[in-house]
Each structure stands twice: as C-alpha cells, then as structure tokens.
Amino acid sequence: MSDPSSFDAFEQAMQGLSHRLSSRGTMREAVIARLFQHTGARLNDYLDAPFKPHGLNATSWTSLVVIYASKDRRLKPSELSVFMNSSRMNSTRVARQLERHGLTRRVADQTDGRQLFLEITRKGIAFVENxxxxxxxxxxxxxxxxxxxxxxxxxxxxRKLLTNLE
Structure with missing residues (x-):
C-alpha cells in the first residue's frame, strides 16, 4: 500500500498558490479534483493487481463477471459495451483478451447466424467462481x-458528483 502522504507535495503547492492568489475557495475544488485523479490512478492499480498474474485487469474481470451474470451466461458484444460504459472498440479488445485466455468464446445466434454472442466457457465460470x-x-x-x-x-x-458531471 502506498504512503498516504504521497499527495502532500501537490497539496502544499496548491496552498501556496492559493495564498498568493487569495482564492482559497477555487483551490479547494482544484485540490479535490486532483485528489480524485491521484486516488483514481492508485485505485486502478489496486483493482488490477490480483488479475495481473492471470494476464487480465479489472476491466476484463468486470466484463467476465457481467457475462457470467447475464441470461444464459452470454451477451452480444454491443450489450457488453453498454454494460461497461465503454466504446465498442475497447469492448472488442477486452472480448478478444478473454477469448485468448479461454474464458469466453464467440457463438452464433441460433435464430440469426449473423449475430454473435460472447459466451463464458467452463474455464471462465470456474475462474469467476474461484x-x-x-x-x-x-x-x-x-x-x-x-x-x-x-x-x-x-x-x-x-453519485452526486457523477450526476453533476453528466
């Protein structure tokens, strides 16, 4: 776990700037915004860490869990993109990564062969459950x-901040 004082240098710099500019209110929001960025980067690393030995990351894990939890344990790639709040290109990259690891496979829709689904494999189910x-x-x-x-x-x-940003 990282040192919680790793943010101190930025915060001190902002305090100095705030005193020079006499604008403490806006500096508070700037510090909070930067604190979110700093925390977000650390959180991403923390969330990715358990999956790195498996060649995965938190995004691929979440995608796999979404497929695991879906009806018939399969999703259309476009549906995965919506669930993940991600571009189709990124969802395609994640889907390929999961396939390479044998955790999912592409299967054609039985009623419309042009439609493909990402379906979790037995190996994928065991991985999620473990x-x-x-x-x-x-x-x-x-x-x-x-x-x-x-x-x-x-x-x-x-949630309130997210609503304000949307």
Whole structure:
C-alpha cells in the first residue's frame, strides 16, 4: 500500500498558490479534483493487481463477471459495451483478451447466424467462481478503517458528483 502522504507535495503547492492568489475557495475544488485523479490512478492499480498474474485487469474481470451474470451466461458484444460504459472498440479488445485466455468464446445466434454472442466457457465460470470471494476480500481491504456509515456517505457523494458531471 502506498504512503498516504504521497499527495502532500501537490497539496502544499496548491496552498501556496492559493495564498498568493487569495482564492482559497477555487483551490479547494482544484485540490479535490486532483485528489480524485491521484486516488483514481492508485485505485486502478489496486483493482488490477490480483488479475495481473492471470494476464487480465479489472476491466476484463468486470466484463467476465457481467457475462457470467447475464441470461444464459452470454451477451452480444454491443450489450457488453453498454454494460461497461465503454466504446465498442475497447469492448472488442477486452472480448478478444478473454477469448485468448479461454474464458469466453464467440457463438452464433441460433435464430440469426449473423449475430454473435460472447459466451463464458467452463474455464471462465470456474475462474469467476474461484475469484469472487477473493475479489470481495480485496475490495473490503481497500475500505478497511472506514465505518459503514462513511462508506455509505462516500457512495452518496460520489453519485452526486457523477450526476453533476453528466
């Protein structure tokens, strides 16, 4: 886990700028925005770490779980793109990665052979079922030290920010 003071240098620089410009209000939001970027980068690394030994990342894991949880454990690539809030090109890249690892396969629709589905394989099902409890513990560790009410509050605040940004 990284040193929590790794953000201090930026924050000190912003405080100095704030004093020079006498604009503490806007600097507060700038610090918060940069803190989100800093935290987001660390969070991405943290979420990817358990999957790196398997040649995957958090995006491919989430895609696999979405397929696993879908009706008949299969999805059209376009549906995966919508679920992942991702471009079709990125979803195609992820789908190919999952196929290369033998976790999914492409299958034709029985009623329309032009339509393809991404279907989870037995190997993919076993991988998801093995990793789910490990993933849950990994996520819980990220929030270790937070009271349940703090986690709830963080979720509400992040949703509110997301709404403002949409």
């Amino acid at each position: 990793q789910l409890p490990l993933r849950r513990r990994h996520l819980e560790q990220a929030f270790d030290g937070f009271a349940p009410e703090e986690v709830d509050q963080l979720q509400r605040l992040l």
